[in-house]
Amino acid sequence: SQQGEEDPQALSIQEGENATMNCSYKTSINNLQWYRQNSGRGLVHLILIRSNEREKHSGRLRVTLDTSKKSSSLLITASRAADTASYFCATAKGGANNLFFGTGTRLTVIP
Amino acid sequence: DGGITQSPKYLFRKEGQNVTLSCEQNLNHDAMYWYRQDPGQGLRLIYYSQIVNDFQKGDIAEGYSVSREKKESFPLTVTSAQKNPTAFYLCASSARLAEFSTDTQYFGPGTRLTVL
Numbered sequence: 001s002q003q004g005e006e007d008p009q010a011l012s013i014q015e016g017e018n019a020t021m022n023c024s025y026k027t028s029i030n031n032l033q034w035y036r037q038n039s040g041r042g043l044v045h046l047i048l049i050r051s052n053e054r055e056k057h058s059g060r061l062r063v064t065l066d067t068s069k070k071s072s073s074l075l076i077t078a079s080r081a082a083d084t085a086s087y088f089c090a091t092a093k094g095g096a097n098n099l100f101f102g103t104g105t106r107l108t109v110i111p
Numbered sequence: 112d113g114g115i116t117q118s119p120k121y122l123f124r125k126e127g128q129n130v131t132l133s134c135e136q137n138l139n140h141d142a143m144y145w146y147r148q149d150p151g152q153g154l155r156l157i158y159y160s161q162i163v164n165d166f167q168k169g170d171i172a173e174g175y176s177v178s179r180e181k182k183e184s185f186p187l188t189v190t191s192a193q194k195n196p197t198a199f200y201l202c203a204s205s206a207r208l209a210e211f212s213t214d215t216q217y218f219g220p221g222t223r224l225t226v227l
Binding site: 033035040044101104 | 117144146151152153154155156159169199201203215216217218219220221223
């Protein structure tokens with residue numbers, strides 16, 4: 001299966017701290033995307049990193065990609081209570097625009 | 112407003128009944144997708160469609176059916192053959208066709224189906 005796996009499954013931090021989530025996958029990819037899901041809601045796209053990129057920033061988000069290790073990390077700096085959500089990585093492989101989602105990291109930011 | 116909508120938000124069904132979940136988008140996207148999410152789990156692909164009048168099975172298509180008669184609409188029918196249909200169902204769409212494989216997917220708010 002190409003499905004990614006996030007680590008840790010759950011993470012609880014204080015507001016203002018940084019949160020780091022990791023994602024590992026099994027096969028070669030075209031790109032890797034991170035999504036956020038608030039409880040009981042749809043997913044919202046956060047950031048996409050292509051296989052030839054190593055790092056990407058968007059506001060308080062920083063994503064890294066190591067294709068040799070088949071892994072990615074999502075860093076949220078200066079976390080806020082509103083960042084509380086589940087975060088999923090999703091990989092895309094050439095030939096079809098289908099995404100394979102990981103099982104998610106549930107982040108809780110304590111005010 | 113542009114976006115993707117799903118209805119209803121909550122749906123209850125008796126065992127043995129078929130039920131259809133609606134998904135509509137006004138983003139002019141070619142591709143549409145249906146996912147199933149179980150508690151504490153990631154998303155699993157049920158069906159996807161890259162163009163009108165065409166659709167493909169995903170990883171867990173058994174017990175489900177879809178149609179794509181219009182670009183804007185991609186309804187999902189959960190049939191009585193689906194053994195464990197209680198789940199959260201998410202519809203998504205993306206702009207480009209398969210070969211580009213770089214576009215993000217935009218999700219609807221989801222439909223929570225409960226079988227009584």
